[in-house]
Amino acid sequence: MGDSVGSAQKSRLRMITYLSPSVPIELFEVLRDYLEEKLDVEASIIYESRWSGPPAERDPDPFQRDEVDMGFMCASGFLRLINEGRESVELCPAGAVHQHPNNNNNRPIYFSDVIIHSDNSSKYKDFHDLKGHRWAINDEISLSGNLMALAELRKMGFNASFFGNILRSGSNINSLQMVLEKKVDAASVDSTCLHSLMKKDPSLKKSICVITSLGPMPIHPTVFNTRLSDDLKTRITSAMLTMHEFPKWKERLGEFNLRGFVPTDMSLYQLETSLREVVKSLSVNTAYY
Structure with a gap:
């Protein structure tokens, strides 16, 4: 009975991913399990496969509705929210480092x-x-x-x-x-x-x-709901940045070609902003497959 009461008093961490199935849902389940263990929270994850980020036609988004605390999405979707002045989202300053022949400097x-x-x-x-x-x-x-x-x-x-x-x-x-x-x-x-x-x-x-x-x-961003407490945001960020230091979790990350997480900030996403400026006058005429 005591265990049940203790569990009920745990903080909740509600996560959402827009990156699957292109990025395996199992990766986000590993992150869920890790944060649950390290932060002593009850974590859950929503799997949204229809879009790569909150779609403009489905406003208000889950962050505005306070239905999720943390999310994984494409940079384009995140930057749209930021550029529209959404006050419900902010960047988690921990970026994933994927192994790739061209990534020699452990960059996100x-x-x-x-x-x-x-x-x-x-x-x-x-x-x-x-x-x-x-x-x-x-x-x-x-x-x-x-x-x-x-x-x-x-x-x-x-x-x-x-x-x-x-x-x-x-x-x-x-x-x-x-x-x-x-x-x-x-x-x-x-x-x-x-x-x-x-x-x-x-x-x-x-x-x-x-x-x-x-x-x-720039790597797909991890995003916080700004309503999340500063303490929990700090603890989540710290846990992600040290995940590779635990052999068990380093091995699990390696299954998805990840070395770990490194500090990052909004300047990283200037890469995408600059790229979109370069190609803004170019377009493609496509046939649907």
């Missing part, structure tokens, strides 16, 4: 991996070789799935007409599937998602080649 970043079918590895050696060929994007506003490629094209002196035709897949997973089925010749996908898919299905390593990685881009 990720990349846009340009993928082709392995059967075409002799035909497509680099990004330039994709001129006139079939290309997939997940959606027009996706940083990893579209905008990084547009920025690369601008650097090369081209626009989206560089490709023969462009299909809108709807997700990183669909883009990869279109490459596998040779419905397109290439696509750019979130490097964190690609690693997770290859870990889940090792046979993909034989079928998919990465010809280049574009970026870096």
Whole structure:
């Protein structure tokens, strides 16, 4: 009976992720379990797979409605909330560090991996070789799935007409599937998602080649509800920054290609703001897949 009363008095931590299934829901379950253990709270997580962040057409959002305390979302969704002056959200100053061949300095970043079918590895050696060929994007506003490629094209002196035709897949997973089925010749996908898919299905390593990685881009932010107490926000941040120091939890992070978390702040997201400024005059004409 005493245990039941003690449990009822624990603080609650209500979490939401908008990043699955591209990022495995199991990663957020690991974070939930870790924070529950280290902070002595009752943690729960909502899995929202329809959007990569709170959609504009569904206002007020769960943070405004005070339905969640902490969330994981794409940078674009977070920056929209900030730019609209939402007072219900703020950045958690702990950014995930994913292992990637181009991330040599333990930075909270990720990349846009340009993928082709392995059967075409002799035909497509680099990004330039994709001129006139079939290309997939997940959606027009996706940083990893579209905008990084547009920025690369601008650097090369081209626009989206560089490709023969462009299909809108709807997700990183669909883009990869279109490459596998040779419905397109290439696509750019979130490097964190690609690693997770290859870990889940090792046979993909034989079928998919990465010809280049574009970026870096700021890692998907962890977001606090501003109503959360300062004490709990500080404790959560500290727990995330030291998670890799515990062998058990370091091993669990490693299962998802994470080294741990490092301090970050809003300046990191200037990377995305600058990129969007570079490509704001470029657009794509897509056919839906």
